[in-house]
Amino acid sequence: MAEQNQNQDMQKPHKRRVRYKGTHPRTFEEKYKEREPEKYAETIEKVISKGSTPAGMHLSICVDEILEFLQIQPGQRGLDATLGYGGHSRRMLEKLEGSGHLYGLDVDPIEIVKTETRIREKGYGADIFTVRKMNFADVLELSREVGKFDFILADLGVSSMQIDNPERGFTYKAEGPLDLRLDPEKGVSAAERLLEVTKEELAGMFRENSDEPYAEEIAAAVFKRNRKKDFIKTTIQMKETIEDALSFLPEQERKEAAAKSCRRCFQALRIDVNSEFEVLDRFLGSLPDILAPGGRAAILTFHSGEDRLVKHYFKEGKKDGLYQEISGDVIRPSAEECQRNPRARSTKMRWAVRA
Numbered sequence: 001m002a003e004q005n006q007n008q009d010m011q012k013p014h015k016r017r018v019r020y021k022g023t024h025p026r027t028f029e030e031k032y033k034e035r036e037p038e039k040y041a042e043t044i045e046k047v048i049s050k051g052s053t054p055a056g057m058h059l060s061i062c063v064d065e066i067l068e069f070l071q072i073q074p075g076q077r078g079l080d081a082t083l084g085y086g087g088h089s090r091r092m093l094e095k096l097e098g099s100g101h102l103y104g105l106d107v108d109p110i111e112i113v114k115t116e117t118r119i120r121e122k123g124y125g126a127d128i129f130t131v132r133k134m135n136f137a138d139v140l141e142l143s144r145e146v147g148k149f150d151f152i153l154a155d156l157g158v159s160s161m162q163i164d165n166p167e168r169g170f171t172y173k174a175e176g177p178l179d180l181r182l183d184p185e186k187g188v189s190a191a192e193r194l195l196e197v198t199k200e201e202l203a204g205m206f207r208e209n210s211d212e213p214y215a216e217e218i219a220a221a222v223f224k225r226n227r228k229k230d231f232i233k234t235t236i237q238m239k240e241t242i243e244d245a246l247s248f249l250p251e252q253e254r255k256e257a258a259a260k261s262c263r264r265c266f267q268a269l270r271i272d273v274n275s276e277f278e279v280l281d282r283f284l285g286s287l288p289d290i291l292a293p294g295g296r297a298a299i300l301t302f303h304s305g306e307d308r309l310v311k312h313y314f315k316e317g318k319k320d321g322l323y324q325e326i327s328g329d330v331i332r333p334s335a336e337e338c339q340r341n342p343r344a345r346s347t348k349m350r351w352a353v354r355a
């Protein structure tokens with residue numbers, strides 16, 4: 001018997017552990033433990049305690065503030081319009097105490113499958129939790145099918161899993177295709193977008209979506225490459241083009257300015273390829289129609305364009321008598337939360353209660 005086991009072992013292909021230089025993994029590939037948070041809890045704890053987000057995981061923001069506001073009661077019907085890693089959904093499901101229903105939406109076909117599996121494994125079946133691959137712009141259709149919601153959360157933007165995976169093209173810090181689509185099965189990638197727009201449109205995109213001060217210079221650098229048929233296909237090529245465009249700056253300012261411009265231009269491209277303002281506009285327009293009387297909605301935004309839109313819709317809705325109450329000032333994550341999770345720093349939360 002022992003010999004048989006030994007033979008079987010010899011036949012198994014030996015799976016090599018991912019090797020990395022030094023004591024800590026640096027690349028997404030090397031961070032194989034962080035990409036399996038359920039399996040390597042100790043590694044996850046260590047990474048979080050150092051103020052980082054483990055690759056393959058997302059730390060939910062303002063959880064206590066959201067739960068305090070939503071006042072979820074067993075038996076209610078809720079909507080998590082941006083499921084992501086499912087951290088907020090898990091906590092909302094706990095509050096339902098086994099009765100009621102939560103709907104979770106996301107457009108990301110890759111992460112949604114993993115998140116649904118993770119939540120189902122925690123014992124939440126189809127009786128209490130439904131996952132739909134759907135754009136939140138279409139919530140009115142969902143509500144016509146399942147009814148109005150007592151509570152709604154939208155935690156806008158991208159998840160850490162999306163940012164950290166170089167294959168998705170969201171980060172200028174690692175080589176990958178310049179994609180930036182939340183749903184890579186739909187629409188065109190950012191690299192393709194760079195071939196569709198005019199120089200003026202590109203500069204306008206950088207300026208209007210992200211307040212980029214060097215919008216004209218960066219658009220000109222992209223078009224200089226296009227003219228030479230040296231098209232930008234990857235994240236690092238985009239980063240290098242931005243750095244080239246800023247080569248006129250004094251050397252001591254250049255590095256920091258380029259990093260900031262990279263952040264803003266990648267955000268502007270992401271907003272563009274995912275039509276983020278248009279879908280948010282449709283979602284906010286539908287919100288009063290999908291909230292039950294007294295229903296509560298909380299929205300987390302990550303840049304000023306989004307926050308302006310939410311503020312506008314909530315203010316107008318209050319004036320028109322659609323909302324009985326809206327948040328006065330924005331709510332920000334606590335200093336401790338920002339310390340623990342630096343990705344929370346730019347978060348603003350607003351809420352509204354349906355009349």
Ligand SMILES: C[S@@+](CC[C@H](N)C(=O)[O-])C[C@H]1O[C@@H](n2cnc3c(N)ncnc32)[C@H](O)[C@@H]1O
Nearest residue numbers: 060082084085086087088106107135136155158
């Ligand atoms: C910040 S993450 C949400 C994290 C989540 N609250 C959690 O606790 O794990 C944002 C998610 O919203 C999704 N998303 C962004 N825009 C969307 C849209 N228009 N419709 C549906 N999902 C969207 C993204 O794909 C991403 O997974």
